[in-house]
Amino acid sequence: MPELPEVETVRRTLKTLIIDKTIESVDVRFAKMIKKPDDVHAFELMLKGQTIRDITRRGKFLLFIFDDVEMVSHLRMEGKFATRSYSEPENKHTHVIFTFTDGTSLHYNDVRKFGTMHLFPKGEALETLPMKQVGVDLYLDQVDLDTVYPKITKSTRAIKNILLDQQLLAGLGNIYVDETLFRSNVHPMTKGHALNRLEVKRLLTEAQAVIEEAVKQGGTTIRSYTSADGNMGMFQQTLNVYGQTDKPCPVCRTPIEKTKVSGRGTHFCPVCQVIKQPEE
DNA sequence: CTTATCGCCTGAAGGC
DNA sequence: TGCCTTCAGGCGATAA
Numbered sequence: 658m659p660e661l662p663e664v665e666t667v668r669r670t671l672k673t674l675i676i677d678k679t680i681e682s683v684d685v686r687f688a689k690m691i692k693k694p695d696d697v698h699a700f701e702l703m704l705k706g707q708t709i710r711d712i713t714r715r716g717k718f719l720l721f722i723f724d725d726v727e728m729v730s731h732l733r734m735e736g737k738f739a740t741r742s743y744s745e746p747e748n749k750h751t752h753v754i755f756t757f758t759d760g761t762s763l764h765y766n767d768v769r770k771f772g773t774m775h776l777f778p779k780g781e782a783l784e785t786l787p788m789k790q791v792g793v794d795l796y797l798d799q800v801d802l803d804t805v806y807p808k809i810t811k812s813t814r815a816i817k818n819i820l821l822d823q824q825l826l827a828g829l830g831n832i833y834v835d836e837t838l839f840r841s842n843v844h845p846m847t848k849g850h851a852l853n854r855l856e857v858k859r860l861l862t863e864a865q866a867v868i869e870e871a872v873k874q875g876g877t878t879i880r881s882y883t884s885a886d887g888n889m890g891m892f893q894q895t896l897n898v899y900g901q902t903d904k905p906c907p908v909c910r911t912p913i914e915k916t917k918v919s920g921r922g923t924h925f926c927p928v929c930q931v932i933k934q935p936e937e
Numbered sequence: 938c939t940t941a942t943c944g945c946c947t948g949a950a951g952g953c
Numbered sequence: 954t955g956c957c958t959t960c961a962g963g964c965g966a967t968a969a
Contacts, residue, residue, distance in 0.1 A: 658962065689945095717963080733963055734946085750947090769946045771963070787965085814940070823964080831962065919941080921962065942968075951959080 658879070659732045661796055661828030662871035663890065664717050667738060670888075671719075671763075672712045674740050678757040679708040680723075687752035690767070693775040700776050704728070704755070716791040716827025720782055727782040729775040730765075736772030739764045795828040795868045806857045812849035817918045819849050820864065828868055832877055832899045835924045837864040839898045844932040845923050851935040870895065898924040 659667065683701040685691055691700050707723035714720065721728040730736075741762040747754065753765040753774065765772070775787065782788055793800050805826070809819055820826060820834045829837065838845050840863040843856060852860075871877060876890030879900060893900075897907050902915040906926040914927050 660963095731963085734961075767946095768948070769961090771946065773964095812939090818940090821963085922960080940969085943966085945963105945965095947961100949960085952957085953955105 658734050658830050658832065659717065659736070659876075660830035660833050661714075661717060661794075661868050662833070662874075662892065663876035664714055664719060664732065665796060665872050666876045666890065667732070668712050668714045668719055671738055675709055675757070675763055676711070677708060678759065678761070680704050680706065681756045681758045684754040684756070685752070686754070687770060690752055690770060690773055691776075692773050693777065700774075703776055715783070715788055715794055715797075716823050717830070718788050718791060720788070723779070725779050727777050727779055729773075729777070729782050729788055731773045731787070732767070733771035733773070734769050736765065736767040739766060790824050792823060792825045792827045795826055795865055796872060800826070800861050800865065802854070802858055802861060805861060806854055809849045809857050810852060814849055815845060815918055816843060816847045816849055816852065816860070817845035817921075817923060820860070821921075826861075826864065829864060831921055832879070832896070833864070833867055833871065835899045836867045836897060839924075839926060839930060840867060842929055842931075844930040845918050845925055847933050848935065851933045856933075898926065900924065 683704045685697045685701060688697045691697050694700055703726050707726055709721060709723060711722040712719060713722065717731060719730040721730065741764060747764060748766065750766045750768050751764045752767055752770065755763040777785060808825055812819055817834055817838060820829050820837065835845070837860060841856070841860045843860060871892040874890060874892040874895065875888065877892040877896065878889035879893060898913050901913045901924060903912050905911065906913055906929060909926065909928050911926055911928040913924055916923050
């Protein structure tokens, strides 16, 4: 599941592969993934003749900047881009094909069909949904404790769910949120209003640290993720709790437990991460 | 306003 | 072998 570090790795790889290429044609095979414009044919026509000038990222969204338009892409669970010359040929999970004027092409593949694409006139993507509501980027932005702290401590939600809320902090998914909570010694079910300022500060610091380390390692490859050139990430070797059920905690050797929090698989150390009740 | 739940999707894995 | 169920999970839509 691509989270911030995986999306950033895809962005960097993709940029070196397709920058300055011009689109000859676009072929959408699975219309439902195109969320804007409403008409898929219009999506294809708007991109025709456009040259890719830059690829940026906010949270888990990729933003392709062309001469006159901007394309927003979210990979969700298993979306991946592959250039034709470097990766597998077209398959039954190829949903969009961008063919360039030099004869090469870019394929969007997605087994679960959860990924989305939006196309906007230039300059509108960041001002419009879905990117409009993306919160503070944990890799690019300065995180302001005075802004985040009250939002967390006014909430009755489990801290894991708060940290997964992309409108507050953008970039964490199920892997890195479990890792962040472990490094911060916070139990995933702890209520937001049970945390003090120091604990919130620690969570933000650890979230940024784990994201930065994972970007350096090229992301985490679990099951299917690879970068746009087919390379795997290396961060899975560094995971402390995610996918480590029944293995000893790296700190205290207690077996890592797995439970569910709001339907998501959740890994934690029952000794290092204890639920804290609200004080007073 | 907030928070919780559902549905979208397919393939792998496990039970019998 | 084969059928059925569960799980993986981000996030928009809908409900409470």
